[in-house]
Amino acid sequence: MFGGRVERADAPARAPVSWRRIVSRLALPGGFLALGLILPAYMFDRPLRIRARGLGPDAWPGVFLNAIAVIALLWIIAELWALYAEGKRKRAMPIVEQAEAYDYSKAAAAICLLLAFGWLLPTVGFPIAATLFILCWCFLGGIRNPVALLLVSLLGMLTLLWVFMGLALMPLSRGTGVFDDFSVWFLRFVRIY
Amino acid sequence: MTRFGGMTAIAALMAGAMSLSGPALAQNFPDRPIELIVTFGPGGGADVMGRQLAQLLEPELGVSIPVTNVAGASGNAGLTRLSTSPADGYTMGTLISLTVASWAAGIGDNGPEDFRVIAVVQSTPSFLFVAANSPFETAEQLIEHARANPGALTVATSGYGTQDDVALIVMAEQGVDMVNVPFSAPGERYAAPLGGHTDVIYEEPGDVVQFLESGEYRPLLIFAAERHPEFPDVPTSGELGFDMVYLNTFRTLAVPAATPDDVVDRLEAAVIAATGTDAWQAFCSQTYTCLEPLTGEAAQEEVSVFMQAIAAQLDD
Amino acid sequence: MNTFELLGMGFQNAFALWALLTIVIGLMLGVVAGALPGVSFVNAMAMALPFTYSMAPTQAMLFLGAIYVGGVFGGSISAIIINVPGTPASLPACWDGYPMTQRGEVRRALAVAILASAVGGLTSALVLSFAAAPFATFALRFSQPEFFAATILGLISVIAISKDRPLVSLMSLSLGIVIGTVGVDPIYGVARFTFGVPAMQSGINFVVVMIGLFAVSEVIDLIATNRDLRPSNAANANARVRFRDFWDVRGAIARGSGIGSILGVIPGAGATPGAVIAYGVEKQVSRDGDKFGTGIMAGLAAPEAAKNATTGSAMVPLLTLGIPGSAATAIMLAAMMLHGVNPGPLLFLNDPTMVYTIFAAMILANILMIFAGIGVAQFFSTLMKTPPAVLGAFIILLSIIGAYGVRNNIFDVYVCLFFGLVGWGMKRIGFPTAPLVLGVILGPLAERYFMTSLANYNQDWTVFFTRPISGTILGLAAVFAIWSLWPVLRARYRSVVLLLAGRPG
Known part of the structure; x- marks a missing residue:
C-alpha cells in the first residue's frame, strides 16, 4: 500500500510516475478522507431532544471520524512521499503479482x-x-x-x-x-x- | 428503506387477510405453538419474566410457547417484529417500561397505539439504595447533604432519558441536586455503590435481591405513593416532601393492536390464571414484583401515561 | 473446615453419578453450540435455563457451568477448521489456527487448542477455588476509568498484531470504532448513523460483522481460486500430533492462563479482550512473534488458554459478590435466583457445600472437556473431506443462520452479507480486517466506560491518569505500543533521514 514496498523495489526500471498510478494509489485514502469529513453531518436523523449533559452522544464517534480524516491525510502524504521518492530514484514499483490464479x-x-x-x-x-x-x-x-x-x-x-x-x-x-x-x-x- | 417498507406492507396485507378468517380462527384458538418474543437478550429481567411466564402459560393454553430473543434498539427491534406479525394471537411479545421511555426519546417506529397490552404482569417502584458502609443512615441525612452540596453526590442509574433520569431531574428541580452517572451494564451498576464509585444507586429491588438479603445495600427512599409492604421502614418520596409522578418499572405482555377481542380475552384469562399459580407467586415475591395483573384499558393507560411523563421531561 | 477439606467434599459430590452425567451432557451441548457459528453458548445457556427449573440448585449450576466451559472452547473448533469464530472470543484462533488448517495441520491445531483451553480453564478453576475472596475485593476497586484503561490496552494490541503498517491498522481500527457506534447509543439513548432506516437502530452487532468479514469473504475466495482445504494427509509430516508440540508452547499457555485468569475477574472484561490481549502479548514475547498470523502454534495456544481461563474467574465476582460480569454469568445468576439462592458473601457461610461442589465441578469439567472437545472436533474435521464447493455452500448457510441467530433479526443477515462483500474487497486490496473487528467489539465498551467515567468524576478527564490502577494500565498500554512500534519507528526514521540526505536507501 505504501512504505514497506519501496524498500523492496530493486528492479532497475525507469518509467516516470504516471497520473494513473498516482490516482490509483490515492483513491483509497482520498475516499476515507471524504468519509471522515462528510459523515459527521449525517450522525443524527432528527434534531436532538436531550438535555445537554456531559460530552453528548456525538463526541465519541466525532473523535474517531476526525481520526479517520487525519489518518487519511497522513496516508496521502506518505503515498505522495513514496511516489516522489520513487520518481527521484527513477525506479518503478514492482507489480504485486497474484500468488494464485484468481477467477x-x-x-x-x-x-x-x-x-x-x-x-x-x-x-x-x-x-x-x-x-x-x-x-x-x-x-x-x-x-x-x-x-x-x-x-x-x-x-x-x-x-x-x-x-x-x-x-x-x-x-x-x-x-x-x-x-x-x-x-x-x-x-x-x-x-x- | 423500501425493502423493509415492502415487507411491512406484505405483512400488513397478510394480517388483514388473516383477520378476515378471524371468528372461525378464534373458536379453537390456540391450535399451534405461540411464539413469545422477548425484546431483550438472554439473562435480563425481561428474559427471565418471559421464560417464566411462557412455562406457566403452556398448561393454561395447551400449546407450546417457544421463546425468541429479538434484541436491539432498546427493545424496538423485537417490537417491530411483533407489530408486523399477523394479528392472530400466535405472536406475543414483551413490552417493558425501558422501551416505552425510548419512544419518548424518538427511538423506534412503534408507539402505544401499535400494541394491545394483554396485561401488566410485573410492576415495581424504584428505590434509592446506598452501600452498607455509607455514611447516610436515613433518607433525611442524604437529602440534607444533597441540599447543602448541590451536585456533590453521585447516583448510579441506567442512563439519560430513562425514568431514573426523570426522577433525578424532578428532585433537582425541588432543590436536591444529585449527579446522574449512567451505567448501562447492570452488573457494573450494581457494583458501583459497593465499590464506593458512586454514593447512591437508583434501582428496583427485584434486581438487587442478593445485596438486600446480604445487607450490603441499605434502602433509603422509595418512589411510590405508599410504603412497600416488604420495606415498611423505608419512607416514600412524598413523605419527604417531593411532588412527583411515580414511574414504576413495569413489564407487560402485548400483541399487535389489530388482534381480535376474543383472542385477547383468551390470552388475558390465561395470563391471569398463570400469574395466580404458586410458581408465579414464588417468582414474583422473590423479585418484589407481585401485583394483581392490570388488564384491558388500565394496562393500556399505564403505558401511555408513562410515555407522556417521560416525554414531558424531555421536552423542557 | 479449611479449603482443602471443603474442596474434597465438593469432589465427592461432583463425582456422584447424577453430577457427572450433568457435567458431561452440559459439556457436549456447550461444545456443539459453541462450534456452530451463531448458536453461542449464551444462547445455549438461555435455552437450557427452563430445564434447570426441575433440577436441584447445585445441579442447575453444574449444568450451566459445564455448558459455559464447553461453549467457550467450542467456538475455536469452527475458527480453526473453517475460519468462522463460533464465539467472539475465538477470533484470535482464526489468525494462527486457520493458517495451520490451510497447511493441512488441522489435527495438530485442534490438539494444541484443546490442551491450551483445558489448561487455561483448569488454572482458572483453581484460582476460583483458592483465591475467590481476595480477588473479588480487588475487582471491586475497579471502576469505570479502570475498565476504560483495560479496553484501551486491548485496542493498543492492534498495533502489535500488525506492526508493519501502523497507519493502515489505525485506519481500520477507527473505521471499526465508528461502525460500532451505529444504532442506539447506550448513554443518551439516541440513534446514531441510522440514515432514516428504523432497522439500523438495532445497531451493528460485532458477531455478525465477524462472520461476514471472515467466513463469507473466505468462501468467495474459496470458489474463485478452486483451492482445496482437504488435509493433504500422509504427504505432510507436520500433520501428526506430537507431544513435543505441547511442550514447545508451555510458555504461551502459562502466560495466556495468567492473563485470562486476571482479566476474567473484572466484571465486563471477559473472554474476548482476554484472548486478544493474550495474543498481542504473546506476539511480543514469543521468538516467532513476527511470524504470527502464518500458523504459529504459540499464537494459537496463548489466546486459547486465556479465553478459557476467564471461565472460572468470571464466576468469582458472581459467587462472591453477586455481580454478573457477562451475559453467561447473568444467566447463572438468574438460575440461582429462580432457585432462591442469592450469591454473595453469605453464600459461602450459608451453603459452603454448594459453593465447593461448583468449584470441584469446574475443575472436573475442564478435564473432561479434553474428551468432549476431541469428540466434537473429530466429527467436525471429517466434514473437511467434503468437496470445497459443498463445504462452501454450507459455511455460507451456517454463517447466515449464525448471523440471524444472534438476535433473530433479519437485519443482521443483510449486515452479514454486506460485511462479507466488504471483507472480500478488503482482502483483495490487502486492507487489514482484524483491527476493524476489534474496533467494533471494543469500541462500544470503551465509549461506555469513557462517558460513565466522566459523568462519575465531574467531567474531569485527568481521572484516567490520576487513579492509580487506571494510570498504571494506561502506562502499560503506552509501553506496549512503543515496544511494538519500535522496529518500525527506527526503520522509518532511518529511511527518512537517508531520503532527506539524498542518498539512495
Missing part, C-alpha cells in the same frame, strides 16, 4: 448468488431459499452430476432445518404469503412442527 468472474457470480439469497430468504422462506442456494453454489463450484446436486441440496437443507429449527428452536424465516403456507406444511411434513 474474478466466478467471484462476481458468487457475490450475485449471495445477494440473491439475501433477497429471497425473507420472501420465500428458508427451506426453498437454502435448497436453491446449495444447488446453485455447488453448480458454480464445478459439481455437474444432477443426482449429487439434488441429494446434497435437499439433504443439506433438511439437516440444517432439523438442527436449527427442530433442536435449537430457532425461528428461521418461513417466507410470506403462499410461501409461508408452504413452509408450515413442509415443517409439519418433516415433523418439526
Whole structure:
C-alpha cells in the first residue's frame, strides 16, 4: 500500500510516475478522507431532544471520524512521499503479482448468488431459499452430476432445518404469503412442527 | 428503506387477510405453538419474566410457547417484529417500561397505539439504595447533604432519558441536586455503590435481591405513593416532601393492536390464571414484583401515561 | 473446615453419578453450540435455563457451568477448521489456527487448542477455588476509568498484531470504532448513523460483522481460486500430533492462563479482550512473534488458554459478590435466583457445600472437556473431506443462520452479507480486517466506560491518569505500543533521514 514496498523495489526500471498510478494509489485514502469529513453531518436523523449533559452522544464517534480524516491525510502524504521518492530514484514499483490464479468472474457470480439469497430468504422462506442456494453454489463450484446436486441440496437443507429449527428452536424465516403456507406444511411434513 | 417498507406492507396485507378468517380462527384458538418474543437478550429481567411466564402459560393454553430473543434498539427491534406479525394471537411479545421511555426519546417506529397490552404482569417502584458502609443512615441525612452540596453526590442509574433520569431531574428541580452517572451494564451498576464509585444507586429491588438479603445495600427512599409492604421502614418520596409522578418499572405482555377481542380475552384469562399459580407467586415475591395483573384499558393507560411523563421531561 | 477439606467434599459430590452425567451432557451441548457459528453458548445457556427449573440448585449450576466451559472452547473448533469464530472470543484462533488448517495441520491445531483451553480453564478453576475472596475485593476497586484503561490496552494490541503498517491498522481500527457506534447509543439513548432506516437502530452487532468479514469473504475466495482445504494427509509430516508440540508452547499457555485468569475477574472484561490481549502479548514475547498470523502454534495456544481461563474467574465476582460480569454469568445468576439462592458473601457461610461442589465441578469439567472437545472436533474435521464447493455452500448457510441467530433479526443477515462483500474487497486490496473487528467489539465498551467515567468524576478527564490502577494500565498500554512500534519507528526514521540526505536507501 505504501512504505514497506519501496524498500523492496530493486528492479532497475525507469518509467516516470504516471497520473494513473498516482490516482490509483490515492483513491483509497482520498475516499476515507471524504468519509471522515462528510459523515459527521449525517450522525443524527432528527434534531436532538436531550438535555445537554456531559460530552453528548456525538463526541465519541466525532473523535474517531476526525481520526479517520487525519489518518487519511497522513496516508496521502506518505503515498505522495513514496511516489516522489520513487520518481527521484527513477525506479518503478514492482507489480504485486497474484500468488494464485484468481477467477474474478466466478467471484462476481458468487457475490450475485449471495445477494440473491439475501433477497429471497425473507420472501420465500428458508427451506426453498437454502435448497436453491446449495444447488446453485455447488453448480458454480464445478459439481455437474444432477443426482449429487439434488441429494446434497435437499439433504443439506433438511439437516440444517432439523438442527436449527427442530433442536435449537430457532425461528428461521418461513417466507410470506403462499410461501409461508408452504413452509408450515413442509415443517409439519418433516415433523418439526 | 423500501425493502423493509415492502415487507411491512406484505405483512400488513397478510394480517388483514388473516383477520378476515378471524371468528372461525378464534373458536379453537390456540391450535399451534405461540411464539413469545422477548425484546431483550438472554439473562435480563425481561428474559427471565418471559421464560417464566411462557412455562406457566403452556398448561393454561395447551400449546407450546417457544421463546425468541429479538434484541436491539432498546427493545424496538423485537417490537417491530411483533407489530408486523399477523394479528392472530400466535405472536406475543414483551413490552417493558425501558422501551416505552425510548419512544419518548424518538427511538423506534412503534408507539402505544401499535400494541394491545394483554396485561401488566410485573410492576415495581424504584428505590434509592446506598452501600452498607455509607455514611447516610436515613433518607433525611442524604437529602440534607444533597441540599447543602448541590451536585456533590453521585447516583448510579441506567442512563439519560430513562425514568431514573426523570426522577433525578424532578428532585433537582425541588432543590436536591444529585449527579446522574449512567451505567448501562447492570452488573457494573450494581457494583458501583459497593465499590464506593458512586454514593447512591437508583434501582428496583427485584434486581438487587442478593445485596438486600446480604445487607450490603441499605434502602433509603422509595418512589411510590405508599410504603412497600416488604420495606415498611423505608419512607416514600412524598413523605419527604417531593411532588412527583411515580414511574414504576413495569413489564407487560402485548400483541399487535389489530388482534381480535376474543383472542385477547383468551390470552388475558390465561395470563391471569398463570400469574395466580404458586410458581408465579414464588417468582414474583422473590423479585418484589407481585401485583394483581392490570388488564384491558388500565394496562393500556399505564403505558401511555408513562410515555407522556417521560416525554414531558424531555421536552423542557 | 479449611479449603482443602471443603474442596474434597465438593469432589465427592461432583463425582456422584447424577453430577457427572450433568457435567458431561452440559459439556457436549456447550461444545456443539459453541462450534456452530451463531448458536453461542449464551444462547445455549438461555435455552437450557427452563430445564434447570426441575433440577436441584447445585445441579442447575453444574449444568450451566459445564455448558459455559464447553461453549467457550467450542467456538475455536469452527475458527480453526473453517475460519468462522463460533464465539467472539475465538477470533484470535482464526489468525494462527486457520493458517495451520490451510497447511493441512488441522489435527495438530485442534490438539494444541484443546490442551491450551483445558489448561487455561483448569488454572482458572483453581484460582476460583483458592483465591475467590481476595480477588473479588480487588475487582471491586475497579471502576469505570479502570475498565476504560483495560479496553484501551486491548485496542493498543492492534498495533502489535500488525506492526508493519501502523497507519493502515489505525485506519481500520477507527473505521471499526465508528461502525460500532451505529444504532442506539447506550448513554443518551439516541440513534446514531441510522440514515432514516428504523432497522439500523438495532445497531451493528460485532458477531455478525465477524462472520461476514471472515467466513463469507473466505468462501468467495474459496470458489474463485478452486483451492482445496482437504488435509493433504500422509504427504505432510507436520500433520501428526506430537507431544513435543505441547511442550514447545508451555510458555504461551502459562502466560495466556495468567492473563485470562486476571482479566476474567473484572466484571465486563471477559473472554474476548482476554484472548486478544493474550495474543498481542504473546506476539511480543514469543521468538516467532513476527511470524504470527502464518500458523504459529504459540499464537494459537496463548489466546486459547486465556479465553478459557476467564471461565472460572468470571464466576468469582458472581459467587462472591453477586455481580454478573457477562451475559453467561447473568444467566447463572438468574438460575440461582429462580432457585432462591442469592450469591454473595453469605453464600459461602450459608451453603459452603454448594459453593465447593461448583468449584470441584469446574475443575472436573475442564478435564473432561479434553474428551468432549476431541469428540466434537473429530466429527467436525471429517466434514473437511467434503468437496470445497459443498463445504462452501454450507459455511455460507451456517454463517447466515449464525448471523440471524444472534438476535433473530433479519437485519443482521443483510449486515452479514454486506460485511462479507466488504471483507472480500478488503482482502483483495490487502486492507487489514482484524483491527476493524476489534474496533467494533471494543469500541462500544470503551465509549461506555469513557462517558460513565466522566459523568462519575465531574467531567474531569485527568481521572484516567490520576487513579492509580487506571494510570498504571494506561502506562502499560503506552509501553506496549512503543515496544511494538519500535522496529518500525527506527526503520522509518532511518529511511527518512537517508531520503532527506539524498542518498539512495
